[in-house]
Amino acid sequence: MSNYHIRKGVGGILRKTLVKExxxxxxxxxDTLITVLFFLGLILLKWEIFIYRRTIIELKxxxxxxxxxxxxxxxxxxxxxxxxxxxxxxxxxxxxxxxCTTGAFLLFGFMATNYYFADNQTIDKxxxxxxxxxxxxxxxxxxxxxxxxxxxxNGFEKQIVFKYPDTEKIDSAKYVNLTVKKGLLGFDIxxxxxxx
Numbered sequence: 001m002s003n004y005h006i007r008k009g010v011g012g013i014l015r016k017t018l019v020k021e022x023x024x025x026x027x028x029x030x031d032t033l034i035t036v037l038f039f040l041g042l043i044l045l046k047w048e049i050f051i052y053r054r055t056i057i058e059l060k061x062x063x064x065x066x067x068x069x070x071x072x073x074x075x076x077x078x079x080x081x082x083x084x085x086x087x088x089x090x091x092x093x094x095x096x097x098x099x100c101t102t103g104a105f106l107l108f109g110f111m112a113t114n115y116y117f118a119d120n121q122t123i124d125k126x127x128x129x130x131x132x133x134x135x136x137x138x139x140x141x142x143x144x145x146x147x148x149x150x151x152x153x154n155g156f157e158k159q160i161v162f163k164y165p166d167t168e169k170i171d172s173a174k175y176v177n178l179t180v181k182k183g184l185l186g187f188d189i190x191x192x193x194x195x196x
Contacts, residue, residue: 038097041104048104051111056180056188058156066107070098114183122191125178127151129195132170135161149176149195153188160193170195 045066052062074094130152134145147170148161160178162170173195180188 034097034101037101041100041102044108045100045104048108048111051108051115053159053161054190055111055115055183056153056158056190057114062107062111065110066103067099069102069106070095073098073102110185114185114187115189117184118189119182119184122179122181125180127153127176127178129174129176130157134167147171149173151176160190162195166195 048062077098078094128151129149131150132147133150134147136145144164145167146161146164147167148159149170150157150159152158160176175196176193177196178193179191181191183189
């Protein structure tokens with residue numbers, strides 16, 4: 001049996017499991033709007049990852065902002081969403097839709113407000129490196145891994161990612177020097193950083 005047949009079989013089972021039956025003709029305009037908002041939410045999530053790497057914030061805070069709206073909106077809007085797309089879908093699909101739209105918009109608004117409206121005054125700080133590692137780069141540059149260091153920033157671990165050419169410098173470093181500024185919502189923003 002080929003991979004194509006396996007994927008088609010698994011995809012068919014998932015479609016039958018996640019989308020039960022057609023309940024109405026649906027509303028094409030609203031369905032298109034929801035689809036556009038879904039993909040816009042994915043774009044904002046990608047942008048938010050950049051902001052997250054430059055913001056000193058515990059991971060649980062952005063995760064909660066991103067994931068909690070779906071918990072409340074899924075049961076509230078379940079029937080409404082089914083009428084809009086015309087199909088009775090599994091609640092998991094509704095949760096993913098709410099997370100990638102409402103959750104993504106709220107998270108981006110929170111992180112962008114803190115980041116783009118930060119104070120102009122900067123402070124220099126020095127931290128000991130507690131861990132080092134590397135991350136895979138984009139698809140075409142898998143062999144050029146980005147080095148990172150982890151520091152203990154006032155009680156929680158913060159990962160700071162560098163560029164591939166800095167690999168040798170990171171390998172021999174013991175400390176990282178940060179220049180930070182205070183974000184509007186109280187979370188520090190990395191203005192610049194280097195190792196020594």
